[in-house]
Amino acid sequence: MPESKNIRCEEVVEHLLTFLDGEEVGEGRRSLIEQHLEECRSCCSRADFELALRHRVREVAAKRPTAILRNRIRQLIDQF
Numbered sequence: 001m002p003e004s005k006n007i008r009c010e011e012v013v014e015h016l017l018t019f020l021d022g023e024e025v026g027e028g029r030r031s032l033i034e035q036h037l038e039e040c041r042s043c044c045s046r047a048d049f050e051l052a053l054r055h056r057v058r059e060v061a062a063k064r065p066t067a068i069l070r071n072r073i074r075q076l077i078d079q080f
């Protein structure tokens, strides 16, 4: 297996957000990243973390931050 066919963790991390967005990461790189994520535990858990974070941010944004803030203040007041 030629060394140049492998992709390094640094390169995966560098392109991870673009990759997760489904945007173009360069010719042939997408499959290399996919392959790397299957084989590299460290990058795989990082990708999982980024996906979970994005999901969480979308969830919170969908619930209207002002309503959440209002509930939070009410909860704080109720504690007294």
Ligand SMILES: [Zn+2]
Binding pocket: 008, 009, 012, 036, 040, 041, 042, 043, 044
């Ligand atoms: Zn890696």
